[in-house]
Amino acid sequence: MSLIDLSLSGLSEPGTKLIEKISDAIGVLYEPTRIRKKAKAEAEAKRTELISRLELEGIEKRAVERFLKRETKRQENIENITMQAAQSLSESDNVSDIDEDWIEAFFRECEDISDEQMQMLWGRILSEEAKSKGSFSRRTLKLLSTISKEEANLITYFGKFVWQANSLQFYLPMRMEILKV
Structure with a gap:
């Protein structure tokens, strides 16, 4: 099962290449949207089954539910930002190798960004870094994660x-x- 699941149809070659590079760096696979919807439904069923098997009560159950809800939202944010980046690349863009540590830092800093306009900004940052390695420092990412x-x-x-x-x-x-x- 993949950690990030996006449809690659309609993306430029550099956009697809960016997603493949991110996949190589953080061990994520991208699959068509149809598979994603099916996997989401299966995951929901498994989650409910797991929680009931754990026999959690009260605060423990609420903690697990909160954790799953938060991580699901973070995953959606990461996928939206990644898709923004891939879609903003044109056929003429040359995608370079992105440092794995930079990618990890990037996703750590943007995982809580849910505002659509801010996701577009983060997507542009990722696409610019893909075009020109070293365009944005990790310190810049940290700063951007703190501004409204x-x-x-x-x-x-x-x-x-x-x-x-x-x-x-x-x-x-x-x-x-x-x-x-």
């Missing part, structure tokens, strides 16, 4: 007001009054 959607929008907005001429850099002064929109 609103903060990401502010960074994007104020990034327009930073420019460089020769070796001089110019910045818009950052005062808190400016941030109050």
